[in-house]
Each structure stands twice: as structure tokens, then as C-alpha cells.
Amino acid sequence: MQNFLHPDCWPIGWAVFVPLLIHLWNRKEGRTILVGSIQWIPEQEQRKINRIQFSDFWRFLVRTLMLLCLCLLILQYLWPNKEQETYSNKWILVDPQIKISNSLQLILDSLSKTKNDIRYLQAQFPKEKSTKSLNNHWALLQQLAVQNDRPDSVLIFSNLYQKDFMTSRPTLPFHIAWQPIPEEEESPILLKAWKAGGNRATLLFALPSNTSFSFVKEIIDLQEEENLALESPLPSLKIQQNSPNKWMIESSNQQVLVENQASVSIDITSISKENLYYLRSAIRAIQEYTGVKILEDSSEPDFIFQEEIAAYTTQYFSRELNSISILQNLHYQEANDAAMVQELLPILLDSFIPAHIKQLDRRIMDTQLATSSYQAQERLSFNDQKQASRRFDSILWILLLGLFLVDRFWIGNN
Amino acid sequence: MNNIHELLLPKYLHSVKGLELLAKKTVASFLPGLHQSKRTGAGMEFSNYRTYQSGDDLRMLDWKLYARSDRFYIREAEQEKNIHVQFLIDTSASMLHEDSGLQKIDYARFLIATIGWLALQQGDRLSLQSMNEHQITRLGPKPGRKFFQRLLYQLLQLNCSGKFPNTANHFAPTTSKKEKHLLLFFTDLYEHHDEIFQTLKNYRRPQQEIILFHLMGQNELEMSFKGSVTLEDLETKQRIQLGSKEDRLKYKELLSERIDGLKDQFTTMQMDYLLVNMQESPGSILPYFLKKRIHSRN
Structure with a gap:
């Protein structure tokens, strides 16, 4: 409207x-x-x-x-969609594991003033955080679905990685919207490191926020058992050589092995022929600039390039791919839409997070869950909205x- | 109109059939109302007989003819009947104002032709005078059918332009003071410096009766022009925009006051005034006018 x-x-x-x-x-x-x-x-x-x-x-x-x-x-x-105005009973569910910052508290306080019911995503959905917690949030929502006083619309403030939504998504009788909250604001995550020639290594950090992912590249000199302090907001590093060819870089309790050669695989099968030439030229430029091999591999890609939606937004590659997007009309959206986060998150994290980090129980949502019936419902409602506007x-x-x-x-x- | 016969429309002539153009002032005095002539008997030239009508002077009844025919007839003397009917027509540019497809000058032509025909039937002498600042025409006075046809032809040739002439001296009366005279003035009374009233004052005579036909279009009286219009004065070429209803209402108020003032003024000047709405046909105006005169005489 x-x-x-x-x-x-x-x-x-x-x-x-x-x-x-x-x-x-x-x-x-x-x-x-x-x-x-x-x-x-x-x-x-x-x-x-x-x-x-x-x-x-x-x-x-x-x-x-x-x-x-x-x-x-x-x-x-656009004539207001009547369906959007039918949600009279709205609940706000807050994941008890997220850290409620001052800004988030302000948001919750303002929401409570608008007669929204704020509860915690725990058993019995209490209004105050309790010690008991159930890690399977889908199961919790299923319990909510059978309650007599269930809402018809739910807004969930959850962990950025949605790690507690386990198993497959059930069919739920209410509308769900997500607002992902990063665990720590601007807390960088060391993703990859590879040799950049000589005694240097290239580090790839991810800086997640609730709107987008940023990636930062740093090149350091490998020194035996040396502590490095990087520029903020990047954290300090500890570098340790375990063997002549193996270096361990530790940052914020994250450890990454320095690899001999780094490569990134991309999936560009959905790119049209007209744009494929330009995209490959840009990728060659990126390879020369970053020293990272970019391979076309659709089986296990690091990046998926789509013409409607760009696979990521990164500071690391942003300059080159922004140029591509501008020249070739490759749209990219900031992940400020809850639905978009659901779609992009599993794709990005699955490719970037190494296996040993995954073992730290950073659960990744199944990609299929990103295209739930909720999405279809939203698209349908959007179609209704469009139809309403056409009628208007x-x-x-x-x-x-x-x-x-x-x-x-x-x-x-x- | 190119043909004089177009002026004599049967429907208009039929409307005045059986009526008479009576001159109110057929006597020496200038008092209003009808006065009988004191001169009777020998010395008055016989003109013709006509049937007796209610109100006729019984002294003019021909008893011998009554004895012979058992019917009453009035013996008409030529002196009583013979009047000069003068048509005075304003041919200024404002007479080109059109209403319902008919211009004021054309309307006046129909009125003059019909009244002239009636006067002709009565044996009256006719004359025609037109005036605007560019041209003044005079024709007559003469009786007879041939002259009437000339008069109609002259009527067709009239052109309207300019304003009403400002100089009253141009319009010295062409009739003698003793002659019985009926002046019919056809105008829209649009003047700039009182020139029409000055002219009428010049025409006032003891034996004369003046009747003024004030021609106005229905759209002039009601200001019934639709939408936002610009009015252009036919004489001065000035333009004015007329839009709101308030303007029209105000105009109608002023016009009504103006007409009331004119009636009072002409009454003071002892002249007959008739407001002619061009929306009405001459065939309805003339009978009304003539019957009104007969009624007032009686």
C-alpha cells in the first residue's frame, strides 16, 4: 500500500x-x-x-x-490486501538463546505496546525466559498449533543460522515471519585460509549481520607461533605451525588450517548465454585479483549465480560482482527480507563453513525448508495483491x- | 431575405386579419386617450362605409343606409381616417443581435411589413425612415400599393452599422404639425449619449402619437448563454467575459430596473412603450398590440 x-x-x-x-x-x-x-x-x-x-x-x-x-x-x-489485515491475534516468539541487545530490547518494548503478545520460544511459551528449553523449534510450533489460544500470525526472533529448527517443517495453521538476530553483532568468523605465495596466507572472514553477509580478506605473513592483531573489526589471530606445510590459524576459538591452494567452485548453469561471457570475464579478473581459483562446478558449488537473485553479497567480491550486476542487470537484494534470508542462508553457509566448524553445532537449515508452503502462500497472496491492484x-x-x-x-x- | 414577398408571411398577415391599426390621437388635442372629432356633417369628404362597431360615434351612423339595408353602417370621412403612418427604424449595429436565428432588424422588418400592410388596407399613407451614424434614409409619405412595395423593397435594402446618430438636428420631422401622425419606432434603445431620447423629443408634435417597439432577444433578457462566454458589443467591439451565475443575476436585476425606468420615462413623455421579446412570434405580438389599442380606445 x-x-x-x-x-x-x-x-x-x-x-x-x-x-x-x-x-x-x-x-x-x-x-x-x-x-x-x-x-x-x-x-x-x-x-x-x-x-x-x-x-x-x-x-x-x-x-x-x-x-x-x-x-x-x-x-x-496497490489496494491494500485484505488478507494482510485479517491477522488479529499476533504472537511474537523470541528464541531464548539469542542475546537481547539494547536495540533489540527497544524493538520488543515497542512491539509490546502495540498489543502484541511477546513470549519465548520455549515449552508452554512463557512470557518470561525459563531455564527449560526445547531445541526443536518445529516441535514447539507444532505444540502451539494445537493450543486453543493459538495465534493466527507469529513473528519469530531467532538465531541467525536457524539452527534449532530441526527436521522437516510441519504444516502449521498460522502465518510465520522470521527476524534473524546475529549472536554477536559484527563478530567475525574465520572461514578459510590459504597460502598466498611465500610465507603469506590469505584469510577469509565472514561478518554476518541480520541484513547481509560481508566477507573480508586479509593477507598475513605466517610466523611461527605469533599472535597478530588485525585491524578492527577483525579479531586477533594466533598462528601456529604444526608442520612444515601445515599452519593453524586460530581466531575467536575458531581454527582454520592453511591450505596449499584455495579454490572456489561456482554454479553458473542458470546464467543466460548473453551474460555468461561477461560473467566468466569477471570471474577471471577476480581470480587474478584474489589468487583464488574459481572453478565451475555445479555439484558442490561455493557460489550459485542466478540472474534473478545473486547468491551473496560480499565485501570481498563485491566490487567485481557489483559491477557485473550493474552491467548485466543481475539484481541482488539485501537480505533484509526474512524469506530471502531463509533462501540464501543455507546456500552460503553450507559452502563456506568448513566441516570442523559445522561440528560446533552450527546447524544449517535444509534448503528445502527455504521453499516451504509459507513461501508459496506468500507468493499467492502477493498474486492476490497484484490481482487486486489490476482490478483497481x-x-x-x-x-x-x-x-x-x-x-x-x-x-x-x- | 431577398424577396419582398418574404416579408409578408401569411401567418403574420392572418394574425392581424380583422384588426385595425387605430391611431389614438386623431384629433387636434394631444391628450392621451381617444377623443372624437367635433367636425361632422357637410364639409367632410366621404370616404367609405364600414360596419358599425361598439363604441363608434352614433352621429356618423348612416340612417338612410340603415333604412335601406336594416343594418348599421358608419359613414367614414376621409379626414378622420387618413393618417400618416411613419415607420422609424434604428439601423445601428446593435440591431444585428441574433436570437433563435432571427436578427432584430429582421424582426423589425416583419413587424413593419405586417403593420404597413394593415395600414395600407386602411388607406393610410406610409413612410419609412432609417438611421444610423453612416446613413439616413427617408421614403414617403405616400399611399397606395405601389408605394408599399417600394417601401418593402427599401426595407430589404437596409444595412445595420455603426451607432445611432448623435446629432438630433438630422432628424427634423418630415410631417406638418397639423397632420395626424402615427410614428412607430423600432429600436433596441442602445444609446451612448441619450441620442435616441433626443430624437424622440424632436418628433413630438400635437397631432402625433409615438409608439416605441423595444426589441430585445430572449437571450438578452435572461442572459441565457451557456457556459463561459465572452460577449462582444456589436457597436463598440468591446469584449467582456461572463461566467458566474452571480454576474448573470446581477445583470438581470439591472436590466429589469432599466426597463422599468424606460416605461416610466416614456409614460412621462406620453409615448407608448412595448417591450417585444423576440422569442415570441410577430404573429402573436401584433394581435396583442392591436387589440390592446382597441381596448384602450374603447
């Missing part, structure tokens, strides 16, 4: 203001009729006619309505035509 205070809607204000100005200053003479004499129209009345006056109100009203219809058609005004467009066109006929044939003759 359009917010009429939004600058995009300012043309509607002009649609009223400009015709008003024109109408007031209109010097249109209309038909000229020869009459015997105008002498009996007193002089003061003639002066009055020359002044600005607001006359012909109905014609002004009709023309303003016509311009208003045109503006609404141009702005593609038809009404606007009919109204515009009717107003034109009224202005032309009825008001013009009166």
Missing part, C-alpha cells in the same frame, strides 16, 4: 495544486457571442470579472479527479474515461 507521505506520492499533491493554479489564473475566454450591447453590465462588474475568481467549480473538480486518477495509475497504487487499475481507467466524457460533453455545454 502506498504511503501518501512518501515522496513518490508527491505528484498527487501536484495533481491538485497545479490545476487549482491554472483554474484560478485561467483567462480562457470561451465562446465569443455578438450581442447588441454590454453597456448595461455596470463597470464595477466588469472589473470584478477581470480579477482572479474561483468559478466553474464542477469543471475544476472533474479535472482534478481526472489528474488524480492518472497519478494513481502511474504510481501503480481497471476501475481507475473506467473512472477516468467517465470523467473525461462528463467534462467534454456535459460541463462544456452548460
Whole structure:
């Protein structure tokens, strides 16, 4: 639904203001009729006619309505989807494992003021955090589904990696939206390290947030048992050589082995032929710039390139792929949409998180869960919204035509 | 109109059939109302007989003819009947104002032709005078059918332009003071410096009766022009925009006051005033006018 205070809607204000100005200053003479004499129209009345006056109100009203219809058609005004207004009983479920920062607390406080029921995603869904917790959140939601006082819409503040949503997603009778919260804001994660020639290594850090993933590359000199302090926000590192060819880099309780050669596999099978040439050129440039081999492998890709949705947003590659996206209209969206996070998260993390980190119980959601019936429902509702807007467009066109006929044939003759 | 016969429309002539164009002032005095002539008997030239009508002077009843025919007849003397009917027509540009497809000048032509035909039937002498600042025409006075046809032809040739002439001296009356005279003035009374009233004052004579036909279009009276219009004065070429309903209401108020003032003014000047709405056909105006005159005489 359009917010009429939004600058995009300012043309509607002009649609009223400009015709008003024109109408007031209109010097249109209309038909000229020869009459015997105008002498009996007193002089003061003639002066009055020359002044600005607001006359012909109905014609002004009709023309303003016509311009208003045109503006609404141009702005593609969407009629509010009634389905969105039917959620009267909304619950907010907070994962007890997430750290509630000050900003998050402010959000929860404001939500509680709007008569939303805030509870914890635990057994019995208490309003206060309890010590008992059930790690299978799908099971919890299934319990919620059979309660008498169940909501018809749920907003879940959960862990960024959605790790407690285990097994397959059940069918639930309420609408679910997710708001992922990072465990620690701007807490970098050491993902990969590989030799960059000589005694140097390239490190790849991930900086997750609730809106996007950023990747930072650092090149360091490998020193035996040396502690390095990197520039913020990157953490300190401890480098240890276990063997002549093996180096261990430790950061924030994460350990990464330095590999001899790094390579990244990408899946570009869904790219059209027209864009494939340019994309491969960009990838070659990236390889030369980063020293990382990028291989086309659709079986276990690190990156999946799609023309509708870019697979990631990264600081590491952003310059090159942003260029590609701009040149080749590869759209990418910031992951500020809960649904988008669900789709991208498993793809990215599955490729970047090494196996030993996965063992730290950073559970990855099954990719299939990202395309749940919820998504289909949302798409369907979006289609309904589109259909509603199309119907509204038809009404606007009919109204515009009717107003034109009224202005032309009825008001013009009166 | 190119043909004089187009002026004599049967429907208009039929509407005045059986009526008479009576001159109210057929006597020496200038008092309003009908006064009988004191001159009777020998010395008055016989003109013709006509049937007796209620109100006729019984002294003019021909008893011998009554004895012979058992019917009453009035003996008409030529002096009583013979009047000069003068048509004075305003041919300023404002007479080109059009209403319902008919211009004021054309409307006046129909009225003059029909009244002239009636006067012709009565044996009256006719004359025609038109005036605007560019041209003044005079024709007559003469009786007879041939002259009437000339008069109709002259009527067709009239052109409207300019304003009503400002100089009253141009319009010295062409009739003698003793002659019984009926002046019919066809105008829309649009003047700039009181020139029409000055002209009428010049035409006032003891033996003369003046009737003024004030021609106005329905759209002039009601200001019924639809939509936002610009009015252009036919004489001065000034333009004015007329839009709101308030302007129209105000105009109608002023016009109504103006017309009331004119009626009072003409009454003071002892002239008959008739407001002619061009929306009405000449065939309905003339009978009304003539019957009103007969009624007032009686």
C-alpha cells in the first residue's frame, strides 16, 4: 500500500495544486457571442470579472479527479490486501538463546505496546525466559498449533543460522515471519585460509549481520607461533605451525588450517548465454585479483549465480560482482527480507563453513525448508495483491474515461 | 431575405386579419386617450362605409343606409381616417443581435411589413425612415400599393452599422404639425449619449402619437448563454467575459430596473412603450398590440 507521505506520492499533491493554479489564473475566454450591447453590465462588474475568481467549480473538480486518477495509475497504487489485515491475534516468539541487545530490547518494548503478545520460544511459551528449553523449534510450533489460544500470525526472533529448527517443517495453521538476530553483532568468523605465495596466507572472514553477509580478506605473513592483531573489526589471530606445510590459524576459538591452494567452485548453469561471457570475464579478473581459483562446478558449488537473485553479497567480491550486476542487470537484494534470508542462508553457509566448524553445532537449515508452503502462500497472496491492484487499475481507467466524457460533453455545454 | 414577398408571411398577415391599426390621437388635442372629432356633417369628404362597431360615434351612423339595408353602417370621412403612418427604424449595429436565428432588424422588418400592410388596407399613407451614424434614409409619405412595395423593397435594402446618430438636428420631422401622425419606432434603445431620447423629443408634435417597439432577444433578457462566454458589443467591439451565475443575476436585476425606468420615462413623455421579446412570434405580438389599442380606445 502506498504511503501518501512518501515522496513518490508527491505528484498527487501536484495533481491538485497545479490545476487549482491554472483554474484560478485561467483567462480562457470561451465562446465569443455578438450581442447588441454590454453597456448595461455596470463597470464595477466588469472589473470584478477581470480579477482572479474561483468559478466553474464542477469543471475544476472533474479535472482534478481526472489528474488524480492518472497519478494513481502511474504510481501503480496497490489496494491494500485484505488478507494482510485479517491477522488479529499476533504472537511474537523470541528464541531464548539469542542475546537481547539494547536495540533489540527497544524493538520488543515497542512491539509490546502495540498489543502484541511477546513470549519465548520455549515449552508452554512463557512470557518470561525459563531455564527449560526445547531445541526443536518445529516441535514447539507444532505444540502451539494445537493450543486453543493459538495465534493466527507469529513473528519469530531467532538465531541467525536457524539452527534449532530441526527436521522437516510441519504444516502449521498460522502465518510465520522470521527476524534473524546475529549472536554477536559484527563478530567475525574465520572461514578459510590459504597460502598466498611465500610465507603469506590469505584469510577469509565472514561478518554476518541480520541484513547481509560481508566477507573480508586479509593477507598475513605466517610466523611461527605469533599472535597478530588485525585491524578492527577483525579479531586477533594466533598462528601456529604444526608442520612444515601445515599452519593453524586460530581466531575467536575458531581454527582454520592453511591450505596449499584455495579454490572456489561456482554454479553458473542458470546464467543466460548473453551474460555468461561477461560473467566468466569477471570471474577471471577476480581470480587474478584474489589468487583464488574459481572453478565451475555445479555439484558442490561455493557460489550459485542466478540472474534473478545473486547468491551473496560480499565485501570481498563485491566490487567485481557489483559491477557485473550493474552491467548485466543481475539484481541482488539485501537480505533484509526474512524469506530471502531463509533462501540464501543455507546456500552460503553450507559452502563456506568448513566441516570442523559445522561440528560446533552450527546447524544449517535444509534448503528445502527455504521453499516451504509459507513461501508459496506468500507468493499467492502477493498474486492476490497484484490481482487486486489490476482490478483497481481497471476501475481507475473506467473512472477516468467517465470523467473525461462528463467534462467534454456535459460541463462544456452548460 | 431577398424577396419582398418574404416579408409578408401569411401567418403574420392572418394574425392581424380583422384588426385595425387605430391611431389614438386623431384629433387636434394631444391628450392621451381617444377623443372624437367635433367636425361632422357637410364639409367632410366621404370616404367609405364600414360596419358599425361598439363604441363608434352614433352621429356618423348612416340612417338612410340603415333604412335601406336594416343594418348599421358608419359613414367614414376621409379626414378622420387618413393618417400618416411613419415607420422609424434604428439601423445601428446593435440591431444585428441574433436570437433563435432571427436578427432584430429582421424582426423589425416583419413587424413593419405586417403593420404597413394593415395600414395600407386602411388607406393610410406610409413612410419609412432609417438611421444610423453612416446613413439616413427617408421614403414617403405616400399611399397606395405601389408605394408599399417600394417601401418593402427599401426595407430589404437596409444595412445595420455603426451607432445611432448623435446629432438630433438630422432628424427634423418630415410631417406638418397639423397632420395626424402615427410614428412607430423600432429600436433596441442602445444609446451612448441619450441620442435616441433626443430624437424622440424632436418628433413630438400635437397631432402625433409615438409608439416605441423595444426589441430585445430572449437571450438578452435572461442572459441565457451557456457556459463561459465572452460577449462582444456589436457597436463598440468591446469584449467582456461572463461566467458566474452571480454576474448573470446581477445583470438581470439591472436590466429589469432599466426597463422599468424606460416605461416610466416614456409614460412621462406620453409615448407608448412595448417591450417585444423576440422569442415570441410577430404573429402573436401584433394581435396583442392591436387589440390592446382597441381596448384602450374603447
